[in-house]
Amino acid sequence: MKTNYLIPAAAFAALLALTSCSLMPKKSSHIKHTPDMYATAVGGSSSSNVSASDLPEHYSKIQFPEYKYVAPYPKDFRVEIAEGITGYIVSDSTLPLVDFTVYFEESNLPQVLKDEAAFEMVGTMIRRGAGGGITPHVLEDSLEFVSASISTSVGTYLSAFDINSLSKDFPSMLELAKKVLTAPAFDKNQLEVVKANYVTAYERRFETPAKVLSALKAKVNYAPNPRLWDANSAEYKAVTAADVKRLAKGVFSSKRIVFALAGDVNKDSAVVQLKKFFADWNVEPSKAEKPKPTPLAFARKPGVYVVDKDITQANITMNQPFVQRPHPDYYPTAVASFILGGGSFSSRLMNRVRSDEGLAYSVYSTVGNDYRDTAMTTIALQTKVETVDFAMKLIFEEVEKLAKDGPTPEELSQAKKSLVESLPSLFDSPASTASIFAKGELLGKSDNHYIDYVTEINAVTAEQVKAMIAKYFDKEKMTISIVGPVAMFDSLKPFTVIPLDSLEFR
Numbered sequence: 001m002k003t004n005y006l007i008p009a010a011a012f013a014a015l016l017a018l019t020s021c022s023l024m025p026k027k028s029s030h031i032k033h034t035p036d037m038y039a040t041a042v043g044g045s046s047s048s049n050v051s052a053s054d055l056p057e058h059y060s061k062i063q064f065p066e067y068k069y070v071a072p073y074p075k076d077f078r079v080e081i082a083e084g085i086t087g088y089i090v091s092d093s094t095l096p097l098v099d100f101t102v103y104f105e106e107s108n109l110p111q112v113l114k115d116e117a118a119f120e121m122v123g124t125m126i127r128r129g130a131g132g133g134i135t136p137h138v139l140e141d142s143l144e145f146v147s148a149s150i151s152t153s154v155g156t157y158l159s160a161f162d163i164n165s166l167s168k169d170f171p172s173m174l175e176l177a178k179k180v181l182t183a184p185a186f187d188k189n190q191l192e193v194v195k196a197n198y199v200t201a202y203e204r205r206f207e208t209p210a211k212v213l214s215a216l217k218a219k220v221n222y223a224p225n226p227r228l229w230d231a232n233s234a235e236y237k238a239v240t241a242a243d244v245k246r247l248a249k250g251v252f253s254s255k256r257i258v259f260a261l262a263g264d265v266n267k268d269s270a271v272v273q274l275k276k277f278f279a280d281w282n283v284e285p286s287k288a289e290k291p292k293p294t295p296l297a298f299a300r301k302p303g304v305y306v307v308d309k310d311i312t313q314a315n316i317t318m319n320q321p322f323v324q325r326p327h328p329d330y331y332p333t334a335v336a337s338f339i340l341g342g343g344s345f346s347s348r349l350m351n352r353v354r355s356d357e358g359l360a361y362s363v364y365s366t367v368g369n370d371y372r373d374t375a376m377t378t379i380a381l382q383t384k385v386e387t388v389d390f391a392m393k394l395i396f397e398e399v400e401k402l403a404k405d406g407p408t409p410e411e412l413s414q415a416k417k418s419l420v421e422s423l424p425s426l427f428d429s430p431a432s433t434a435s436i437f438a439k440g441e442l443l444g445k446s447d448n449h450y451i452d453y454v455t456e457i458n459a460v461t462a463e464q465v466k467a468m469i470a471k472y473f474d475k476e477k478m479t480i481s482i483v484g485p486v487a488m489f490d491s492l493k494p495f496t497v498i499p500l501d502s503l504e505f506r
Contacts, residue, residue: 069424071450074437079267081274087259088437089267090430098170098263099431100163105442106254107290108154109226110247113506117198117231118243123154124194125244126251127161129186132179136190139180150177156227156293157372158442159251167264174277181252182283186241198236206500209315209483212307215503216481217317220305221376223297230504250286258441260434296373304480304495307503314388314484318379318395320477325371331456332464333367333377333472338415339407340399340469341365341379346414348398349379359383359391365473371443377472385484389491396475403470406462419457423450 056062077088110119127150130136143149148165150173161181165173206212222228257278261270298321323329334342341349341364353363360383368375379399383391407415427433440449482489486497 067421069421071423071453072427072433072437074440074447077434077437078441079271081271081278084255085257085259085278086441087257087261087274088434088441089265089270090260090262090434091265091267092262092430093264096167096264098163098165098167098261098265099434100170100174100259100261101435101438102161102257102259103438103442104159104252104254105157105256105258106159106250107157107292108159108251109156109291109293110229111226111291113226113229113231114235115243115247116229117235118239119154119247120198120231121191121194121239121244122248122251123152123159125186125191126154126181126184126248127152128190128194129184129241129244130180130190131185132183134176134180135185136187139176142176146173148173150180152181154248154251159254161252170265171273174273178277178281182281184245184248186245186248188241191239191241191244195236195239198231199233202231202233202236206503209309209311209313212309212500212503213315213317213481213483216305216307216483216498217319217479219498219503219505220301220479220481221298221319223299224505225294225296227293227296228505230506232504249284250290251283252281253283253285258438260431260438262430262434298374302477302479304482304492305498306482306484306486306489306492306495307498307500308486309483309500310485311483312385313382314385314482314488316381316383316388316392316480316482318478318480319376320472320474320479322368322375322377322472324374325369329468329472330367330369331453332460333468335412335415335419335457335460336402336407336465336468336472337365337367337377338419339411339465340402340473342367343415343418346411346418348402349381349395352394352398353381353383353391357390357394359387359394363391363395367472379473385488388482388484388489392480392492399469399473399475403466403473406466409462412460412462412465416457416460420454423453426450 072090074088077090078086079089080086108119108122110116128136130139134142139150146165146169148163148169150161150163152161153159161177163170163173163177206215218228259274261274300321322333339347341347344350344364345355347364349363349365353359354361360381363381363383364379366378366380368377379395381391381395426436446452482492482495489495
């Protein structure tokens with residue numbers, strides 16, 4: 001009769017030590033060991049005595065306690081600095097480092113195509129062009145001297161800056177960032193460097209099949225929208241400092257601010273420090289009201305689209321409009337996609353297309369997770385150009401089979417278990433924890449979001465999996481984008497050939 005052993009944590013720790021002591025390097029005595037906020041201590045484990053009878057005769061007979069994880073709770077870290085200014089402070093003194101990210105909720109979008117090139121440079125030039133009486137070279141030297149960094153970004157819905165430094169230098173980095181970012185100088189010499197980088201990137205935009213596929217996917221799925229505009233080489237070269245300065249007006253002026261502060265900081269002291277920092281933050285808003293971005297819309301023209309490229313491995317993505325979160329279909333579809341192709345070697349597509357037939361190194365499915373636009377579902381792979389038709393045939397056979405018969409109890413259980421147990425990876429550092437909560441507040445996520453996540457995933461049924469696969473992985477509603485030699489795809493006809501030089505949104 002087979003005997004299973006449920007061994008105490010102390011016994012397992014001893015077993016692990018016995019089997020790994022010759023493999024693990026000795027830790028230096030100067031390394032600081034501080035338990036983090038996510039760890040669960042096992043009381044008295046270091047002093048427990050373990051006898052040989054406590055140890056199983058084989059590792060396969062070890063039974064582990066049921067895994068239970070409770071995500072950090074946003075309210076435990078949330079602070080309010082002033083009206084409209086909130087944030088999350090996650091203290092951790094393991095290392096003398098601080099990461100501080102500030103998000104400004106503000107719309108940023110060029111109104112005419114000719115401004116697209118300059119607009120793309122705003123986020124870089126606010127920081128790189130220095131300001132507040134500080135030249136770019138002085139700023140770089142100051143940051144390098146203390147091994148710190150300041151970065152900036154300007155997006156459609158948010159502008160942000162980030163400070164990363166040693167904790168002892170954080171107060172001075174706050175003041176330095178405030179000087180530079182509230183009065184950017186847009187240095188002309190630095191602008192020329194930035195322009196050259198953009199021109200180089202533009203010239204290399206289609207140098208790999210993956211880049212071509214990404215552009216093709218956007219072109220055939222989305223209707224024209226200013227958010228998708230592409231500048232060209234001539235427009236990048238023509239950008240002036242005055243253009244960038246004009247489009248940067250009002251950036252970092254929003255009164256709706258959410259920040260994420262993590263690392264070697266004291267929460268109470270940090271609140272006092274940040275109240276002063278934000279009280280002195282002064283950026284003049286743009287005189288012209290900035291229009292709200294238009295949500296992305298789908299072209300909704302299912303079919304097969306091909307860009308002709310002489311390569312041996314075809315790059316393929318299949319997409320269908322999905323949902324905008326929050327939406328009741330999201331969690332059931334996430335579980336369904338995991339079973340279909342999101343679960344790596346446990347997924348049906350990987351087993352059928354790679355393991356059984358050897359047609360692809362990577363084949364997978366995903367569901368988009370978007371709170372501002374309608375996302376897409378995806379099935380993607382690379383395969384030899386000679387086997388494209390066969391690989392796609394197998395993929396849709398698996399889709400149809402899952403939609404008709406549903407998952408096995410083992411598949412459904414494994415998918416739920418894997419998705420729930422992936423949750424801790426989101427909170428693997430204080431910085432990621434603070435950032436997730438800050439972004440979640442801006443997106444309107446509830447404080448119970450990650451508790452509800454576990455409940456929602458575990459509630460998914462086999463019938464829901466069947467329904468979601470049929471609804472959101474429907475071959476008749478998908479756009480199939482392929483990069484490869486057109487001459488090899490006769491069996492896929494009819495399809496539409498998209499010229500490489502027509503992939504840009506203009």
